[in-house]
Amino acid sequence: MTVAIPLSIREALDALSNTPDARLIQGGTDMMVEINFNHLKPHNMIALRRVQELRTWTKNADNTLTIGSGVPYQEMETGELKQLVPALAEAARTVGSPQIRAAGTLGGNLGTCSPAGDGLPVLFALDAIVHLQSADASRKLSIHDFMVGVKRNARNANEIITGVTVPLLDGWQGYAKVGVRNAMVISVASACLAIDKPTRSVRIALGAVGPTIIRCRDAEVWLSEQIDISASTAIDAAVAKEFGRRVALESKPIDDHRSTAEYRRHAVGVLAQRLITRASSS
Amino acid sequence: MNEPLGNEMYTLHINGQDRPVRDAWVGESLLYVLRERLDLPGAKGACEQGECGSCTVLMDGDAVCSCLVMAATAVGSNIVTVEGLIEQNPTMAVTAQAITSQVTDVQQAFIEEGSVQCGFCTPGLIVAVHHLLDKNPDPTELEVKESISGNICRCTGYGRIFAAVEAVVQVRKANS
Ligand SMILES: Cc1cc2nc3c(=O)[nH]c(=O)nc-3n(C[C@H](O)[C@H](O)[C@H](O)COP(=O)(O)OP(=O)(O)OC[C@H]3O[C@@H](n4cnc5c(N)ncnc54)[C@H](O)[C@@H]3O)c2cc1C
Ligand code: FES
Ligand code: FES
Numbered sequence: 001m002t003v004a005i006p007l008s009i010r011e012a013l014d015a016l017s018n019t020p021d022a023r024l025i026q027g028g029t030d031m032m033v034e035i036n037f038n039h040l041k042p043h044n045m046i047a048l049r050r051v052q053e054l055r056t057w058t059k060n061a062d063n064t065l066t067i068g069s070g071v072p073y074q075e076m077e078t079g080e081l082k083q084l085v086p087a088l089a090e091a092a093r094t095v096g097s098p099q100i101r102a103a104g105t106l107g108g109n110l111g112t113c114s115p116a117g118d119g120l121p122v123l124f125a126l127d128a129i130v131h132l133q134s135a136d137a138s139r140k141l142s143i144h145d146f147m148v149g150v151k152r153n154a155r156n157a158n159e160i161i162t163g164v165t166v167p168l169l170d171g172w173q174g175y176a177k178v179g180v181r182n183a184m185v186i187s188v189a190s191a192c193l194a195i196d197k198p199t200r201s202v203r204i205a206l207g208a209v210g211p212t213i214i215r216c217r218d219a220e221v222w223l224s225e226q227i228d229i230s231a232s233t234a235i236d237a238a239v240a241k242e243f244g245r246r247v248a249l250e251s252k253p254i255d256d257h258r259s260t261a262e263y264r265r266h267a268v269g270v271l272a273q274r275l276i277t278r279a280s281s282s
Numbered sequence: 283m284n285e286p287l288g289n290e291m292y293t294l295h296i297n298g299q300d301r302p303v304r305d306a307w308v309g310e311s312l313l314y315v316l317r318e319r320l321d322l323p324g325a326k327g328a329c330e331q332g333e334c335g336s337c338t339v340l341m342d343g344d345a346v347c348s349c350l351v352m353a354a355t356a357v358g359s360n361i362v363t364v365e366g367l368i369e370q371n372p373t374m375a376v377t378a379q380a381i382t383s384q385v386t387d388v389q390q391a392f393i394e395e396g397s398v399q400c401g402f403c404t405p406g407l408i409v410a411v412h413h414l415l416d417k418n419p420d421p422t423e424l425e426v427k428e429s430i431s432g433n434i435c436r437c438t439g440y441g442r443i444f445a446a447v448e449a450v451v452q453v454r455k456a457n458s
Contacts, residue, residue, distance in 0.1 A: 002286035003308045003354040015286070025352060029332055032350040035309055036330040042309065044286070047355035074344075097432025098410075100332055102344035103351075183431035184333060 003045045009053050012046055012160055013135045019044040024160060026054075026070055027103035029096070030112045054107065054162060057081065066131075068163045069107025073119075077101065085166060087125065087173035087192050091118045094177050097184050107161045110146070113153040116208040116258075120147065121192040122175060124205035124213040126166040132159040140165075147212045171195030172233060172279040176271045177207075188259040189267040191247070193275035197230045204272055209251035209264050216272075219246035223276070235280040244273030287354050294356055296320065297366025303353065312351040313337045316363060324364035324405045335433035338406035339363050345413040347432075364405040367412055387453060388412055391446040399437035407433045411447055419458075420451060 002019065006012040016022060022044035025031045034040035048054055054070030065084055067076075073092035075081060082089035095101050095118050109119040110130060120143075123130075128143040132155060143164070146154050155161060173194035179185030190207035202223050206214045226239050235243075248269030253261040293302045294315070301320050311330070316322040316339070326336035330349045337348040340362040348363075367386050385393070388411050398404050407430060414421060414429040421429065426447050435443065 001308050003352065004286040005355060005357060019286070025355065028350050028352055028355070029347075032311060032352060033331045035352070036311060036349060045309070045352065045355070047352065049355060050358065072344075096332065097335065098429055099335060099338060099345055099347045099432040100350075103346050183428075 001043055001045070003047060005047050005050055007050055007052070009051060009133065009160065009162060012048060012051055013133065015046045016158060016160065017135045019046070020158065022046045024048055024111065026105045026108045026111070027072065028108075029100050029104040030108055048107070048160070057163075059084070059168075060165070063168050064165050065168055066163050066165045067106060069110070069161045070105050073101035073104050073106075074098070084168055085122070085126070085173070087175045087194055088119070088122045088166075090175040091122045091177075091190075091192065094118055094175070094187075094190075100184075106164060110153065110161050110164070111155070113147050113151050115150055115210060115212060116187045116190070118175070118177065118187060118190060118207065120213045121190055121205040121207040122194075123164060123166065124215055125173070125192040125194040125203040126169070127203075129165040131162045131164065132156075133162050134158045134160075138162075143213075144215075150211045167196075169194055169196040171197045171229065172282045174275050174278055176275055178267045178271065186258065189251075189253070189264045189271065191268055191271040191275060193272070193279060195229055195233065195279055200224055200228070200230045202229060204247055204275070206247070206251055206268050208258075209253040209268050211252070214251060216247045216250040219243060219250060219272070222246055233279050233282065235276055237277075240273050240276045240280065243276050244269040244271075247272035287357070292354055292357050294320075294353065294361060295359065296322065296361045297363060298369060306353075308352075308354040310353050311349050312339070312353040312356055312361070313348040315353040316348060322363050322365055326402055326405055328402065332432075333434070334403070334406075335410065335430075336403050336406040338409045338433065340409060340413060345410050362409075364409050367408065386412065388415070388446070388450050391449040391453070392443075395442050395446040395449055397438060397442040397446040403433060403435040403437075407435065407443060411450070415447070415450060415454070419454060421447075 004015040023042045026048045054068040057067040073095050076092040106119045109117040123143045129140045130146045175192045177187045177190035187208045192205045194203045202220050204216045248265045251268045253264035255261050291304050328334045328336045332347045332350045339348045342359050
């Protein structure tokens with residue numbers, strides 16, 4: 001087994017060409033658990049933690065934001081990133097513990113692609129673009145095409161996820177999650193709501209209630225017919241409740257060791273209702 | 283980029299020293315390497331899945347779970363373990379008693395406030411509390427709770443630990 005520690009994306013791609021079977025490791029918070037418990041015995045590793053290019057973010061001229069795949073959650077929780085993408089900050093703050101948030105990254109969340117990954121509902125609500133790069137090509141994939149199933153994504157083995165681009169919306173956005181306690185908890189059900197006033201769009205994405213993250217397109221359309229989001233986000237309680245009911249109908253939860261399908265469906269409905277109520281009173 | 287590391291040798295920078303790691307499988311966690319190869323048993327291993335925080339160390343200024351760091355990927359990083367805190371904080375406002383007994387002010391406060399029962403969680407908490415107070419000398423109760431939310435203690439019920447943090451805050455304030 002070998003470990004390569006590249007300092008740039010180019011060096012990382014060269015390393016991947018030299019050892020095509022290599023596994024990438026960023027913060028290690030998913031990968032090391034597998035290695036510690038002997039579920040994974042990699043031959044070769046490429047550690048991305050010293051690739052500074054992946055640890056930066058930039059505001060683009062077209063009112064979008066590109067976040068490197070190696071930016072740790074702790075950087076999204078506060079400061080300018082929190083101002084720019086509040087829902088991402090809220091989601092980041094729910095991840096694990098301070099120790100996990102100091103190490104864990106969006107690149108790793110995308111690499112693992114668990115339906116319970118807390119970064120993913122935000123990326124789905126924002127219609128994020130995932131940037132993938134191989135030694136001789138780069139491509140952009142919509143997050144909707146990137147995540148294809150439970151812990152399955154459209155990344156090719158020779159590609160590195162370099163970052164994601166999200167639009168900077170004009171409207172309220174937030175993230176909510178249900179788990180068995182406050183800290184250090186994998187989501188039982190989660191939801192991200194994002195409003196964009198200029199385009200009159202309401203987006204709601206659900207985590208941990210289906211094989212992929214789910215966008216509730218019917219509930220979104222229904223809500224935008226009830227209220228004119230561009231004018232006001234004041235929503236009456238009956239509409240918020242009905243929105244929650246409709247969102248729950250679009251979830252596809254299962255029973256597993258963390259919870260039951262019935263509870264999950266109920267929980268996402270409540271989360272959606274709470275989020276739209278928060279948006280309404282903001 | 284340097285040549286990829288094989289199983290022969292790599293060097294980690296820990297508590298201000300270069301520490302060679304020889305004949306080790308490169309997939310080992312930093313926790314394992316600290317305890318089993320470098321004679322630094324301060325960081326404890328309980329869960330090895332990032333849940334308990336007993337293995338917390340500082341890496342390039344962040345508090346992280348050493349069980350989730352692949353040791354070989356930490357080449358070039360500045361690592362501080364609980365054993366190194368006293369050297370890392372030479373100008374810290376430690377009490378005279380703490381200096382003579384070679385413990386930091388946080389460790390001294392844990393002793394005085396009775397924050398240690400079985401002690402398994404203690405090294406990780408000491409590192410986490412140093413990390414918190416170095417960045418935020420006067421944290422709110424919620425900030426203290428959040429900052430140690432990744433450190434599980436099954437004995438104390440946390441009350442004595444909060445008391446120790448508060449004691450350090452007061453001592454540091456008085457001495458600054
Ligand atoms: C105690 C604990 C609590 C946790 N709590 C939460 C939680 O609350 N919410 C949550 O969402 N997650 C949680 N996690 C899971 C984990 O922290 C996240 O999924 C995190 O985002 C993983 O990021 P990482 O950088 O550490 O990934 P790594 O472990 O480094 O990598 C994960 C996977 O992604 C691949 N990968 C990493 N970077 C890239 C890249 N640039 N290009 C291509 N592939 C890549 C790796 O090959 C690997 O397959 C928790 C984990 C632990 C141990
Ligand atoms: S042993 Fe590392 S967090 Fe428990
Ligand atoms: S003192 Fe026993 S776990 Fe904290």
